[in-house]
Each structure stands twice: as structure tokens, then as C-alpha cells.
Amino acid sequence: MMKADNMAKQRKPGMSDAQIKEAARHFTILSEPARLKILRSLMAGPQTVTGLVGATGLKQGNVSKHLGVLYGARFVNREKEGTFARYSIADADLFTLCDLMCNRIERDAKTLAAVLQSRR
């Protein structure tokens, strides 16, 4: 495996404050349980707002607002069909981002379990 300081070398030089702020803003969008829940639902396939209300248990206004945020960041696509709005995942990187974070959590949980086990 590559060492951390070698990996750092292949990183681009200084990001501007504006770029860092942008990145933070995008992470913020993924930092809400409600939005992650919506994204998880969409990962199974495109859905309408009403469909997502049913799938997530969130209120309609809430789902709509969150979808607006996700759409604003181009994380999801929107297609209007009559009175319906069909949303879908717009960015394949979302799968990677979510998987990385989820695996990390699982890994940490196992580590914690192992530590607790070794302390008996």
C-alpha cells in the first residue's frame, strides 16, 4: 500500500479558500440523514416525490425541499411528467462517496467491538 506522504505528493497544490468552501458546502448536502435516506431510495431507481414520501416516511414539503437542495448541487436529475416530478441520481460518484463512508463506519464498529472484546 502507498504511504500517506507519497499520496500527498500527487495531490494538487493549494486549493483556494473559495474552492474549499465549495467542497464543504457539498459535504454539507450529504450531512443530513433525511437527504441520505432520499438518496438511498433513489439508488434503487428513479422516484417521484410522492414515492419518496412513502419510501422515507418524511413529509411531502420536507422531501421536496431536500430534493431542491440535491438538485441545486446536481446530485440528482429532475424530469417533469405532467404534475409528477421524477428524480434520479445524477452523479455516479455518489455511490462511491456513500460506500466509502459506510464501509468506514462498519470498519470502525468492528474495531470498537474488537477492543471491547479484548478488554473482558
Place this chain on the structure above:
Amino acid sequence: MMKADNMAKQRKPGMSDAQIKEAARHFTILSEPARLKILRSLMAGPQTVTGLVGATGLKQGNVSKHLGVLYGARFVNREKEGTFARYSIADADLFTLCDLMCNRIERDAKTLAAVLQSRR
């Protein structure tokens, strides 16, 4: 390239609400410009708190608090050396997570630029 609905199939079935909340909490930690700035500095190599104060322009108490948050989530390691505390990146996934988000932003910026261009 694999289609989105096929990728969905290989995803694990329903995460619990608690797991989603955990994932959201971890994204929250990456959603602060100050913390990203600190992480970017650490990606160039381990640093002390004072070093990070210099590198980021943030106040000492602030840096220390943010490092506490990052350490709490095991995003960074801490080694005490006398009165110093040397922090370093603990999780190689951070490189991937940040790169994915940054590339995404760059890509979007280019797309936007292209759209503006085509409209003249």
C-alpha cells in the same frame, strides 16, 4: 460503464436509521471549511497544533477544537511529544473522499463554463 440501476443491485440492503445517521454525522465532520483546511494541511504531512495555526490562519483554540472533532471520528491520529501534539491523517479514505468531491466541483465548474460559452 455500468448502469446506475445495476450498481444499485450490488448495494447492501436497507441501512438502519441509526446507520444513516452515523453516515450523516461523518459527512457533517467534513462539511466545515475550517476542518477541510486543516485536513488539507495534514495531507502534506503531520503537523502540530501551532503548525496548523500558522498554516491555516485559524486561532489556536479553534484549531484544537476542530482537531478534537476529527480525532473523535478517527479521521486523524494524535501523538503527544512533550507539550506538543502531532496530528496526522488516520484514514486513507479521506484522500479519496476529498478528491472525489473536488473533481466533482471542477467538473461542474467546467460544465457551467461550457454552458455560458454556448449561450453567447
Place this chain on the structure above:
DNA sequence: TTGACATATTACTAAATCGCGATATAGTTT
């Protein structure tokens, strides 16, 4: 011990934002 320095923590204020209920907008049907 005392002084100097590195880091952590606390108390406070200000800003952001979530969920909710109500309402507005817009397309469809009768």
C-alpha cells in the same frame, strides 16, 4: 518553585437550518 510555552476546554454570542404546518403554483380531470 517559578516562568514560559503548547494544548485543551469553557462560556458566550451569532448564524444557519431542520421539521412542521399552511399555503401557493401548476397540471389534469370532470
Place this chain on the structure above:
DNA sequence: AAACTATATCGCGATTTAGTAATATGTCAA
């Protein structure tokens, strides 16, 4: 047109959290 449905938006109370200044804790050296 009026009624109905799907979606978007508004205003509000409540919660969360960043930044700051001040202070506490801990370590080394003289």
C-alpha cells in the same frame, strides 16, 4: 370553471454549531 392531485415554497420555533476570548491543564527548563 371548479375540483383534485402533485409539487414547491413560505414563515416559524427550536436546535445546533462555529468562532472568540479567557482560562485551565500539562510539560519543560532554569
